[in-house]
Amino acid sequence: MESLGDLLSQMKSPQLRRRSEELNARMMSEPLVRDLCIRHPELTEEHLLRGMAKLYQYVNDSRHCAACPGLDRCPNDFPGHFTKLTVENNGAGPQLVDRQVTCPKQLRYEMDLSIKKRIHSFYVDDRALQQGYDEVEILSKDGARVPAVSQVFRYINQTKESGLSTRGLYLEGHFGTGKTFLMCYLLHELAKEGYSGVIVYMPEFVEDLKSMLQESQKLKETTEVMKQADLLIFDDIGAENLNPWVRDHVMGSILNYRMNRKPTFYTSNYSLKALEKHLSFTSKDGEEIHKGQRLMDRIAPFVDVVTVSGNNKRGKV
CATH class of the missing domain: 3.40.50.300 (P-loop containing nucleotide triphosphate hydrolases)
Structure with missing residues (x-):
């Protein structure tokens, strides 16, 4: 999976819109994202699009953890931790909130x-x-x-x-x-x-x-x-x-x-x-x-x- 930084660096490219749409579609089809939507039907496509960077980090960390190479070779941006995604309502509608959580190996x-x-x-x-x-x-x-x-x-x-x-x-x-x-x-x-x-x-x-x-x-x-x-x-x-x-x-x-x-x-x-x-x-x-x-x-x-x-x-x- 490409890093989000690599994708964002292409913003000046004429292909930005197409690449952005591809990324969004890929994220929407991820099992973890589909499961999140089932558990939180209040989430609209607009909510998901606004939180696309958080979704990307969440999915990326989850994949790394599923194939964990060991704590000393942790590929996550914050080694020994993973992104946990929750949905909170602060009065202005549902909002995706990401937190870094310590993994069992790090603990x-x-x-x-x-x-x-x-x-x-x-x-x-x-x-x-x-x-x-x-x-x-x-x-x-x-x-x-x-x-x-x-x-x-x-x-x-x-x-x-x-x-x-x-x-x-x-x-x-x-x-x-x-x-x-x-x-x-x-x-x-x-x-x-x-x-x-x-x-x-x-x-x-x-x-x-x-x-x-x-x-x-x-x-x-x-x-x-x-x-x-x-x-x-x-x-x-x-x-x-x-x-x-x-x-x-x-x-x-x-x-x-x-x-x-x-x-x-x-x-x-x-x-x-x-x-x-x-x-x-x-x-x-x-x-x-x-x-x-x-x-x-x-x-x-x-x-x-x-x-x-x-x-x-x-x-x-």
Whole structure:
């Protein structure tokens, strides 16, 4: 279909009248225009002729949308939108009114973008946060983990209904049972409700903190993000090589701020008891039971334990 601009550019041509009549006849025979006339019998030919440019845009956008090549290649004049035509009566008779309406693909893109902006990831593969989620697939993937999945689903639904709790979840289980995946799903679902979230892969985070010793501003900004997020997830806690400074001054500061304020979540191969033992030992000072207990006092009372059973799915297609 020729652009309306191309047609109008021929106005100085002697063939203008014929071309104009052809365009009008073509528009009048369009199924969308005929349907519009059936729904609005008050429209006369004069009304349609006065609104010919709007009819043309409406039909053109509709054709593009029917053969949509994808949002990134949208051929409409206003990408991600289409022309919606309505008939309104302003007292001087019926009038064609055109509006630009956001298409479902654009709405989905904008929602996905807003979700991404609410979630901050430290060292966690972004693919885990960006993939699509299907509740039926999550439940059916491994029957052994159904109780854990159901508990995570309940937490999500309760938060949607009643708002943010100060209690989080502690997902414990063997390697590859989907603990991180479930926490990413939780983040994704609650980000759709407007909550902000941070997920931190502990082994790499602790290593990176060592380089921040000389970057006090970066360290302050990083810890502040973790303190203020609605949802904070420490992924694979217990797998890091802990040192006293990270445990007592970084982790301790973050958890001390969040307890009784905002929920913190954890995934680990350790039980809470085994995690306390891990937190009590550092490569520098050896075993310091009371310091491990002190940090656990900011973890254990503020979580519900979820045991994630099942088979190791890493490396499986």
